[in-house]
Amino acid sequence: MVRTTARILDEYLVASARAGDRRSMEQLVQRWQARLVAHAWRLTGDFDGAHEAAQLGWIEIGRGLGRLQDGRAFPAWAYRIVSRICARQVGDAIGRRRLAEAVAAQPEVGPAEIGGELDAARLRAAIRALPPEQRAAVALFYFEDMGVAEVAVALNVPAGTVKTRLMHARRKLRAALEGES
Structure with a gap:
């Protein structure tokens, strides 16, 4: 992996946010929100669901950021959190559809x-x-x-x-x- 200026900035923002700097967390959100929404959209195919998944992802990211040991792992870690949320959303949608079909049948x-x-x-x-x-x-x-x-x-x-x-x-x-x- 090439350590670009953007990656180094992300590592710095993660370290600062872990230390409690709110502005760093806000900058992380600004830098990553669109990418996480795009990732969620690719997984769900639903624009509103993608935004919801990203929002829920930021809640989990905020709660778990203190446990992230290596700032370089932030991208993969954040994508994994959003992927897990999307999997739950898709599973819930499938379950609702199956239930509706079962009741109708x-x-x-x-x-x-x-x-x-x-x-x-x-x-x-x-x-x-x-x-x-x-x-x-x-x-x-x-x-x-x-x-x-x-x-x-x-x-x-x-x-x-x-x-x-x-x-x-x-x-x-x-x-x-x-x-x-």
Whole structure:
């Protein structure tokens, strides 16, 4: 690697920012923001998502800069952080798309199977109206026959969060199916 003036300046800014110099951190952001956004855009293909990934990346960079031992490693380290965030974004988008497809593809359920006179179309519509997090928990728990612990792993949340999402989803579904608002 050739140590250009730009690389040496970046090393200096990293060292100064690690020492607490806010202006150095601001200059790092100015110098690297466009490159990190461009990198995120290449990975996600989404302009808004790329900006969000870069912003989240700067939060992690700011938190972890004190642990970066070698200022020369900053470019690779910063790109790795943004790459990891983009991978999470893409994974989340794929999961949301799969959930929407799974809910839409649910077979018609007869009234006897869903509890009396309830209409299967109303049930599907009520499930689609749930917030994405609750819809995901319901789909995995009821449609995929996963346990709470498995749903927690699949959604990357604590088991208690899954239980809370299921509880709120059941309340909303009950209210929607009983005609309450």
